[in-house]
Amino acid sequence: MNMRFLSIGLLLTVGAGSATAQSYILNDASATQTPGTFNISGTGIARRLVAVDTLQNNPSGIVLLGLHKHNAAWAGLRFGMGLINNETGTNGVGSNFAMWSYNDNATFRSNILFVNRETGAVGIGTITPASRFHVQGFGNFFNVDTVQAGINIGAASNKRWALLRRASVEGATSYGFSIYEDNTGVSGGSGARLHIAPGGRVGIGTTSPESVLQLVSSGQTIKFGSGTNSSSYAFDLGVNDDGINFNNNSTARGFNFTNGNGQLVTIASNGNVGIAASPATGYKLSVNGSALFTKAVVKAYANWPDFVFEEDYRLQPIEEVMLFVKEHKHLPGIPSAKEVAEKGQDLGEMNAKLLQKVEELTLYIAELKAEMKKEIDALKAEKKQ
16 A cells, blocks of 8 residues: 655644745655655645654654744744654663754743653653653642532552542532542542541531541441630640640649530639539539548548547536537537538538547546446445445
8 A cells, every 4th residue: 555644854843824944855765855845725634744853862852843923023932842852772772752842043942841752751841751750840630619629549449549629519518629538430439538627627527527537437426626716725635654644834724524424524724623513612522412422531631639548638628618509409519401502511620520529528527427336335435434
């Protein structure tokens, strides 16, 4: 079969305007080419288009196909494509493909596209791609608001990931950014593993984060930054040699622990603790309800009632005690039922008061025993007479 092809020795020039240019072109199989005017009109098919670089050394590239402006004021070349890098004798190395742009005076302007013949690596804006696809500079992926835009990464459908900008019609996820796993197509697969919502909220396992950071796994949810305060408070969670540490940077705020039943534990900024209640002023622990202890120790009570057994201790006569009890319905020095109901009782103080009454009772018994002995001795002496 007789095949015809278009053979270009060094440069195919496409002109805009009425200027006449010389072209080394012959639309037949002959190697002989004569300078002259070349015009293309009508419709035709070129079965083969060959551009041949005859230079031995082309480290900066040689333009084999150029796009020109044929006007004296425009200085010609605007875009060019061709081969770059020498062949070394190793199969596939060298003679890589590139595209360049040129300034208005036809001087070199920038690298547009590069394809490495050996590796297939593609560079945009660079002729030394460091990966399979390398973009030098900033790149944008745009789409209309109602349509998703994204990139699929991977081959097998169960080993593929997608980076996705959500569409405006997707409710709570509108305009957000998601990362999908096992993606069979943009927005398909196993669902979003990570989502960044408009405003900066981040969801892991959810596309509708309700806080600055929300983690969802099999129905379990953890939220960070879900408060409503407008102050610059910070919360730190860390581990030191002394254990796990919780810290906030406020001198006026403490910690609250709640569940569906309401308030559980509150720790005020001064360290006072409330269980099922707000911490009471002046008390380190407030409990709204019963408490069960296997052991309770009250230390450093300053006025323990050993003074009852001192020689100078005045024991109130029993007659005075009975008059007080008859009038007030409780022992001297012991709070009334009304006082306990209103103010509660200090366990350490109450134990001390009760011990004082026991010690006083001991003294009363000792006195009574002495009096009884005295009377018995008197009766015995009287009987002997």
